[in-house]
Amino acid sequence: MIPRPELLTDLSGSFELASGATVSGDLLDAVRLALPGLDLRPGDSGEIDVRRDRGLGEEAYRLTVGSRGVEIVAGGRAGAFYAAQSLHQLLPHASYRFSTGASWPVPGVRIDDAPRFAWRGLHLDVARHFFPKREILRLIDLMAMHKLNRLHLHLVDDQGWRVESRAYPLLHEVSSHRPRTMTTFHREPVAYDEVPHGGYYTLDDLAEIGAYARARCVTIVPEIDVPGHASAILAAYPALGATGEPCDVLDRWGISPAILSPLPPTVEFLTTVFDELIGALGETPYVHIGGDEVVLDHWAGSAEISAYRDSLGLASVNDLQAWFLRRLADALAERGARAVVWDEAFVSGGLREDTLVMPWRGMGVGRRAAAAGHDVVATPVFPLYFDYAESASADEPMAIGEAITVADVAAFDAAPDSWTDEERARVVGVQAQLWTERVPDARTVDYRLWPRACALAEVAWAGSSSDGFTGRLDEHLGRLDAIGVEYRPLAGPHPWQRRRPHRPGVVNVSNVMARIDAMTHDAESTRPSL
Incomplete structure (x- = not known):
């Protein structure tokens, strides 16, 4: 079982x-x-x-x-x-x-x-590649079967906006599609597929998804990632940006300098969008507001934004980012929802005490968030980023790096004994992330998620997987076969799952973790006091 x-x-x-x-x-x-x-x-x-x-x-x-x-x-x-x-x-x-x-x-x-953790989640990035409603409903069914209960939908990024807005219709008319998509990674020359890509969920779709999920004991956690990752928003409404200059929906991967302005019109825009999301989904106890990978150069270079920062009595653009996210969290609290953020927002300081923190850069920053009194959902790159390959074999299809295995996920301890009791009590859950730059279709979603999500379910519900997990997983795969899940076989991909050759230049987990540790250390050294 x-x-x-x-x-x-x-x-x-x-x-x-x-x-x-x-x-x-x-x-x-x-x-x-x-x-x-x-x-x-x-x-x-x-x-x-x-x-x-x-x-x-x-x-x-x-x-x-x-x-x-x-x-x-x-x-x-x-x-x-x-x-x-x-x-x-x-x-x-x-x-x-x-x-x-x-x-x-x-x-x-x-x-x-009874479950070990209250938050047992999966994250799906529908901004980089869009997945229609039928795939979301199917994923909810699979989550329910495994007693997973939080579906985090990454609804906006530089490469696309995925929600109808009746208040700001250009978001779904303009921002929901791009003319082409980058097909090369970690090498030159850059190539594109020249194929338009897009899609969005209507508010009626969201209402159906929310009701379908609640019936199956799954909570939808929508994410509107701000103030960075804003190219798609600014393609529709450039006046909301720090520079006011026109922008295109991004057709490449990586971090963009596009950033929303922190001025009052942006806050009004986002609270209106929150109202539409919450109204469509129904019961929405959590809304993720991102706060990750923000390039603040345009804020620092704007006289208007600098003057606004001074009027608020804030010393730096980092303080202004913290204020901006706090303002959005306050607006959500007024609407009965708790804000959720990535760990950079915690490092910036100034969060509401009830804001949940997702430490993607590792559980070291997660422990600091817990010690500061924030509830934490464990989301570290290793071993919970499922866009990484499951082995270093040349047979594996395209992935950001290698390798995060089923065994790695099964061995994960979200609340280690080395933490204090108070810190451990702040870990409210575990969540795996599937970013979709290299996940273009639903078959690849199956391949990336399963059976690693089986190990995630074990860790999230039971707290460990030490009791015969491998044998139980072998038996469980027969259920996935019966349902029709195109999971990755434990021995390696089927011939038809080897979609593309493994490319030179792919990064490995140890190199990524070393870079993340350096990023976290640098950010901590400049973090304002709480």
Whole structure:
């Protein structure tokens, strides 16, 4: 079973669960939704009985299977949903295929279970390459199967804006597409595919995605990355930029100097966009506002922005960036949402105390954020950036670097014993990132995410993967086969998954981590006091 339950005890006896069986009691809708292929029917009494025990946590459950049927006791709707996911994994792989009139044996078992972390996330970059709504809904289903519960959508970057805006329609009319895409990495000459790329989610799409996710106990975390990574926004509304000069949606990768102005019209623009996002998604407890890889040169060179900074009593452009992000976080708090940021925003200082920090540059900066009183979601490049290849083999398709393996993910400890109890308590979750410069389609998403996301689910739910993970993963891959997930085989890619030869000049993880350590050290040395 993946993720591994907290306590599993084998019992004598078994039960035959047939398609069309009845389910009764509280929270039965969650159980039916988690087992769609069984066509479960509601009834006054049934083969599956579900009831609530408010003494358990919202996501906690107890599942008991015996000769008389299945009993689920859950703390809340999420617990009942996860209990049904565990029940499904007790059935044969064929139960994951559509069938009618089928019947499957369920072994006698008792499972007592609850998650280690509240935030169990996946991040998908839909800005560099767009993935239509159907792929988002499918990913939500796969996350739910693995008890992952946060889908972080990176909705804007230099290369594209991915959300309809009725208040600022040029965002989806102009900023959602680019005329071509860069196809070379780490070498010259630069080449492009000369193929237009684009797409965006309508507000109705977002409403559907939000509702679909909530039904499956997944929270959508939208990201509007500011003030940097702004080329796409400024292609539509250049007046919002620090220079006011026209800009194009970027057709290449890397960090751009394009930056939004911190002046009041930009804050008004962004709060309006937040209102549209929150209104469409519905219940939106978190909004990510980025704050990463910001080039502040245009702020420093603007007399108007410098005068505004002086009027606020701020000493530097770094202080101004901290003020700008704090202002956005305050606006989100007024709307009932918590701000989430990448770790550069923490290093800049001045965050609201309730802002969540994602330390992508390593858990050293994550520990400092935790010590400063911020909740932390562990997101370090190594081992949680899934745009890295899974081996150094020449057979691997295009990747940013090499190699982050399933074993690397499974061994990750988000809250090490070397941290203080207070610091460990601030780690609220774990999240893997899939950036898509080198992920052009849904088949590649499958290849990059799975089975590494299985190891992520194990670490996020159970806290470690020391108990027979490799053997359980071998068994679990049969479920992915039944569903139709085009995962990377553990022995290496299928011939048709070797899309492009491995290119010279690709970076390796150790070199990247050395550079990130240097970046973090340099940033810390210039960080204002909190």
